[in-house]
Amino acid sequence: MADITKLQSIATQVRRDVIRMVHAPASGHPGGSLGCADFFTALYFEVLNHHPAKFTLSGEGQDMFFLSNGHISPAWYSVLARSGYFEVKELSTFRLIDSRLQGHPTPAEHLPGIRVASGSLGQGLSVAAGAALAKKLNGDKNLVYTLHGDGELQEGQIWEAVMFAAARKIDNLIATVDFNGKQIDGPTDQVMSLGDLKAKWLAFGWEVVETNGNDMAQLLEGFAQAKKLTGNGKPVCILMRTEMGMGVDYMMGTHKWHGKAPNDEEFARAMAQLPETLGDY
């Protein structure tokens, strides 16, 4: 049985890491990172079958995760470090010269946990589909997970991959959509309406699970449902409702903190709302 309180406490530290990471170089994407802090925490501390100390690019014998919306790298880096992929103190190098923690994730700097670069949107689902096919060829029963922004679904390649995964019956793949309804230029409905997302994924032949990405218990239940649906000839999509900026009051309810770092005064206000639960790096 998962310890919800413990996971919530980790997620709070992840949020604190995120704000500290973008504040130091005065650069990065706090909004989506905060919104997905619970997702990353649940995935890496509860859901994934993985062995951080034995990370391999090929991921054989383990679950694999691909972050398609690479700009929310701060939350991913934090969870990777705190789950043991690399030392927590390295988080202080985010976006600085000579760092393995590039603005957008890349395997080019050999940071454990990262297999393919992302940042240019729309590519991660295709990559994950390929990795899932390889698992089938290898007789590896582990799963492949992805995360996508909802705005990212405006990219055509996503729908090529959605069609491909269903047609090729890639049923060891769980794709999660960070459904926060916001993107750089404003609400997703105004920038480019996604229409009925659930109906779209269903029409393409996927299973769909809906969950609340900022409620740890509901999130774990969503993952459990999704996992149960794998292996039945269809890929699985989790439509995960989140609040961009979750955990820092002035970053919530707006799209304005998508890609902006807080100034010193804003930083202090955020820190006051995010207690240090695991110890700062």
Added chain:
Amino acid sequence: MKKFVSLGNKDTRSGFGAGLYELGKTNPNVVALCADLIGSLKMDDFIKEHPERFFQAGIAEANMIGVSAGLAVSGKIPFAGTFAAFATGRVYDQIRQSVAYSNTNVKIAASHAGLTLGEDGATHQMMEDLGLMKMLPNMTVINPCDYNQTKAATIAAAAWNGPVYLRFGRPVVPIFIPEDQEFVIGKALQLTEGTDVTIFATGHLVWKALQAAEVLEQKGISAEVINIHTIKPLDEEAILRSVSKTRAVVTAEEHFMNGGLGDSVAQVLARKLPTPLEMVAVNDTFGESGTPEQLMVKYGLDTPNIVEAVQKVMARK
């Protein structure tokens, strides 16, 4: 001067198909993908023997490149095949991020490259692919010249660790490279020895360069023909060795002058051994419908064009 004779005629894409078939038997990690062009890419034999190792991507090239990257990360050696136009320009960003920057072991198999695609016209006649691909860090770029070399290059590409762009063509052309000729990625292949001029040729233009050398011999000009099958990494040593002897250069390729082989050779020479150089290539214009032969004549990629370029560069020595 060493004379080359045609051992028969075949398309280079069939060389790719034969190489892939061979790899299917010898390397269990090799898989193939195609965007609705199985017949054109000559993948049928591989698919027949290994249906479980082939993935039809449909007319969705961007996804095909991404899926290939995912397969490669997981230890497979994917060959992703389509026409050169759709294998490069259409999916440049996918190749840039998921293949080149991520350094995934993806082999991009690009058929119907250049003008000799023929009647389909300019939409499909890719003449900037070598340039697009050679600009990407981590990318190896190979443009073989006949059936045998394409087969050998395909097998060599699978053994090479890292992204490879493998370019070949549609038309039936002479086979003149011996079947047992070793193919070493990044190592130029000297075909004739000469003292007056070096002709660096790639792809379909290699045969024409050999023909031009014979014409030039009759005019008393000794041409050294070197086949640059690997555009990147470029064999600078072979280029400098030959040019320091001949002190005159012609490059020949079925590609735009901008970004092609000539461009790469000129860059090396400008930095290390400034030498008069002429380029046989398409000069900043799209192609059109026509037979491959008509197009090669109209766009200046034929044997007489190489002879003329040699005479021009000799006059500048």
